[in-house]
Amino acid sequence: MPIVIQKYKHPYSFDDIFISFHGIFYDYSSKLIKKIKEYYPEHNVYLTNKGRESLNLILKNLNLNEGDEVAIPCNVCEVVVETILHNRLKPLIIDITNNLTLDPKDLMKKKTDKTRAVIVVHQFGNVADLDEIKKSKLITIEDCAQTINAKYKDKLVGNYSDYAFNSLDITKPISAISGSILISKKPIHYNLKKNVGLNNLVELILFMVLNNKLIYNLITKKFITNLKQKQTLKFKIKNKAMSKISIALAYSQYKKYEKKEDYSSKLLNSIRGLMVYSENNNHKKPSYTFIPVKLNGSKLSGKIDLPQPSCPLIYIEKYKNYISPCPNTENLYKELTLIPTHTNISNIKWEKYII
Numbered sequence: 001m002p003i004v005i006q007k008y009k010h011p012y013s014f015d016d017i018f019i020s021f022h023g024i025f026y027d028y029s030s031k032l033i034k035k036i037k038e039y040y041p042e043h044n045v046y047l048t049n050k051g052r053e054s055l056n057l058i059l060k061n062l063n064l065n066e067g068d069e070v071a072i073p074c075n076v077c078e079v080v081v082e083t084i085l086h087n088r089l090k091p092l093i094i095d096i097t098n099n100l101t102l103d104p105k106d107l108m109k110k111k112t113d114k115t116r117a118v119i120v121v122h123q124f125g126n127v128a129d130l131d132e133i134k135k136s137k138l139i140t141i142e143d144c145a146q147t148i149n150a151k152y153k154d155k156l157v158g159n160y161s162d163y164a165f166n167s168l169d170i171t172k173p174i175s176a177i178s179g180s181i182l183i184s185k186k187p188i189h190y191n192l193k194k195n196v197g198l199n200n201l202v203e204l205i206l207f208m209v210l211n212n213k214l215i216y217n218l219i220t221k222k223f224i225t226n227l228k229q230k231q232t233l234k235f236k237i238k239n240k241a242m243s244k245i246s247i248a249l250a251y252s253q254y255k256k257y258e259k260k261e262d263y264s265s266k267l268l269n270s271i272r273g274l275m276v277y278s279e280n281n282n283h284k285k286p287s288y289t290f291i292p293v294k295l296n297g298s299k300l301s302g303k304i305d306l307p308q309p310s311c312p313l314i315y316i317e318k319y320k321n322y323i324s325p326c327p328n329t330e331n332l333y334k335e336l337t338l339i340p341t342h343t344n345i346s347n348i349k350w351e352k353y354i355i
């Protein structure tokens with residue numbers, strides 16, 4: 001029997017269905033904004049429907065000229081590239097460090113007089129070297145979709161830049177089914193469509209039922225992965241605010257996240273012997289959604305099914321006009337495996353599954 005590990009899991013329970021339903025009638029936005037302000041006291045906070053909507057708002061507010069460049073790490077999610085292209089801007093693809101985040105040296109090498117902004121992705125809990133990146137003097141946007149509770153120096157990621165955003169879809173550390181928090185030093189002018197989001201309530205209930213461990217392996221595994229892939233690739237900007245239901249759910253999930261047990265240190269002990277991609281830099285304090293590991297020339301047997309990292313941009317045909325050499329990304333992604341930390345899987349005897 002293969003070992004079952006749900007790819008995505010969240011501390012949803014019946015009180016979340018209740019609060020989401022209550023959100024139809026009661027506006028939780030000021031409660032949620034107050035909670036987020038505890039982490040970002042000096043910033044303006046906005047609630048949008050998705051990470052791409054937040055990034056779109058940021059790019060619109062920058063008033064860049066058509067063809068201006070926005071630097072991104074080579075291992076960023078396609079949605080980020082599509083949002084840049086949607087704004088008639090050009091992605092400038094930068095190699096990554098062994099920390100799996102944007103390489104400041106490659107940024108300095110590839111930056112041109114058309115490069116205006118850089119999107120820094122804190123990948124799998126690894127924090128990018130913001131001080132070095134800021135030496136580029138570009139407008140900095142922190143993408144905290146994969147990493148929300150790691151600190152840079154003594155503050156949470158997102159606090160050090162002009163703009164930051166996260167994503168609250170089901171694959172992220174905190175999920176409100178759909179949604180994104182946008183953080184900005186300066187006020188942003190926006191006009192987003194308000195909505196109740198009944199579909200989010202239906203999706204929450206479906207997710208809770210289908211993600212149950214008993215039926216996950218039988219019917220859900222393929223279904224959830226395919227659904228997520230379709231949603232990522234079906235790129236649309238709808239200029240929508242976070243739905244009333246997702247706002248209520250996000251508020252409840254943020255409160256639960258603060259109390260959630262962190263399994264990552266136990267997990268790190270249990271996989272000792274595999275190489276962990278978590279190279280130290282002076283400012284890093286990892287928080288894990290997945291622990292990225294390299295299997296030192298071996299493979300995982302088919303008896304264990306783990307999430308695959310998304311494909312680096314250098315291998316995606318439609319971006320071939322923007323590709324420049326990213327040798328470190330090529331090397332690192334050859335043997336990269338992700339181990340989810342949402343659940344206590346530290347008792348697994350990993351040696352049994354490595355061939």
Ligand SMILES: Cc1ncc(COP(=O)(O)O)c(C=O)c1O
Nearest residue numbers: 050051052077079143145167169
């Ligand atoms: C690093 C990163 N940035 C941005 C996004 C986009 O978020 P959303 O799907 O909410 O638009 C994702 C989503 O997969 C992501 O992984």
